[in-house]
Amino acid sequence: MVLMDYVAFDLETTGINSKTDEILEIGAVKFSRFEQVDSYVTLVNPGCLIPLDAQMVHGISDEMVKDAQGVHEALGPFADFCGDLPLVAHNARFDFKFMEAAVKKHKGKAPTGVILDSFNLAKRVIRGLPNYKLGTLIHHFNLPSTVFHRAEADAVYCGMVFGKIIQVLETGHHPTAIHDLLKLSKMKELRLPQVAQSSEQLGLF
Numbered sequence: 001m002v003l004m005d006y007v008a009f010d011l012e013t014t015g016i017n018s019k020t021d022e023i024l025e026i027g028a029v030k031f032s033r034f035e036q037v038d039s040y041v042t043l044v045n046p047g048c049l050i051p052l053d054a055q056m057v058h059g060i061s062d063e064m065v066k067d068a069q070g071v072h073e074a075l076g077p078f079a080d081f082c083g084d085l086p087l088v089a090h091n092a093r094f095d096f097k098f099m100e101a102a103v104k105k106h107k108g109k110a111p112t113g114v115i116l117d118s119f120n121l122a123k124r125v126i127r128g129l130p131n132y133k134l135g136t137l138i139h140h141f142n143l144p145s146t147v148f149h150r151a152e153a154d155a156v157y158c159g160m161v162f163g164k165i166i167q168v169l170e171t172g173h174h175p176t177a178i179h180d181l182l183k184l185s186k187m188k189e190l191r192l193p194q195v196a197q198s199s200e201q202l203g204l205f
Helices: 052-058 071-082 092-106 118-125 134-140 151-171 178-185
Strands: 005-013 023-032 035-045 087-089 115-117
Touching (some): 005 071, 035 071, 035 151, 092 115, 092 118, 115 178, 118 178
Parallel strands (some): 087 115
Antiparallel strands (some): 023 035
């Protein structure tokens, strides 16, 4: 096993377009050898009303986020929590695009680790499933579950599914170094942009 520690993360948003929609919730869960060891979770005030169709998906209302911090305030703690650990998300490009847009817009701090996709990996390692949604994979691996479509819960499920995929690869004596996983998932390397932080952003004043 090469990949000992990683952070699974998930975002809830006001919609599906990273150019026009906003982040509502960040959930990040740290795993060490497949065990949950820490988490960072925060609601985010998007600065706009949440569309009703989005509320029906994740259940996050305008009332719930009215006193929450803005995404510009959440980026630093999220980056500090993740550090340089590899990041895992389910359908990672969606979460990557939203986080990338927020980092660029607010010139915020970002994790430095490479981003892996449990969805693409599952499709190539676990054959024959009707689909590769988190719920389907959780059922396939007989993992306990409660609610979906909240950031922390989905991050936990993502991290558990990723761990099971790694275990399947290990059992088959397949390499699990990061470059091997990227090659297997047929993804180019994804990393969030690193923006030089001003003195004010660094908390010096």
